[in-house]
Amino acid sequence: MEAGHRAILLKSNLFQDIDSNDCIALLNCLSPKVKKYVKNEIILLSGDSVNHIGVILTGNASANIEHIDGSQTLISNLTPLSVFGEILVSTRTHKSPVTVYAVSDVTVVYIEYHKVYSMCETACSIHRIFLQNMLKAIGDKYFNLFDRIAILREKRLRARILAYLHSFSNREGSFTITLPYSKTVLADYLLVNRSALSKELHKMANEGILAINGREIELKV
Numbered sequence: 001m002e003a004g005h006r007a008i009l010l011k012s013n014l015f016q017d018i019d020s021n022d023c024i025a026l027l028n029c030l031s032p033k034v035k036k037y038v039k040n041e042i043i044l045l046s047g048d049s050v051n052h053i054g055v056i057l058t059g060n061a062s063a064n065i066e067h068i069d070g071s072q073t074l075i076s077n078l079t080p081l082s083v084f085g086e087i088l089v090s091t092r093t094h095k096s097p098v099t100v101y102a103v104s105d106v107t108v109v110y111i112e113y114h115k116v117y118s119m120c121e122t123a124c125s126i127h128r129i130f131l132q133n134m135l136k137a138i139g140d141k142y143f144n145l146f147d148r149i150a151i152l153r154e155k156r157l158r159a160r161i162l163a164y165l166h167s168f169s170n171r172e173g174s175f176t177i178t179l180p181y182s183k184t185v186l187a188d189y190l191l192v193n194r195s196a197l198s199k200e201l202h203k204m205a206n207e208g209i210l211a212i213n214g215r216e217i218e219l220k221v
Helices: 003-009 020-030 113-117 124-152 157-172 183-190 194-206
Strands: 033-037 042-044 052-058 061-066 072-078 099-102 106-112 176-178 210-213 216-219
Touching: 003 052, 003 106, 020 113, 020 124, 052 113, 072 183, 106 113, 113 124, 124 157, 157 176, 157 183, 157 194, 157 216, 183 194, 194 210
Parallel strands: none
Antiparallel strands: 033 106, 042 099, 052 106, 061 072, 061 099, 176 216, 210 216
């Protein structure tokens, strides 16, 4: 692995609370592999067997459920240091229910399943911390999905928008947030019409509920 890729990977929460020297020993044990994808390339296809945990190093990707009529539902947006596949590798079938696309050119690092969950002789204590961080990542993803369900339970468009913005604000600890999506992708995430979303955001801004500056939104209520 190149030094630049390694430096990015070690910023991941998977390596939290691990000394830099120990991180090098752990990486030698895990033997991560780097793969690059071009924009619109499929990173993971629905139905594929997943035997690796992936970490986005550069670029953006999206995980989508593909429906029989050809439409898609956005499940999550994957940005640098996002982890994917960590839940799937622990299932009985290892089959992916989603397709992951490269939204831009993307660099991904992969770590084999058996190397994540198998304790090595030389870095056992370090490996335990890594596994604890992995469990935290799975827990965070669970609560993110729970937030998504709570948002989508809202029937009215405005209520759904506010539920999303407040959830995002609570995670960031600020009333001013920067949306990770374009309005088109955000509409897909909220399962609403894009033009209706834009109109409602405009109304909310005119009513002083929020202030909008590009992707930056400040909640006023």
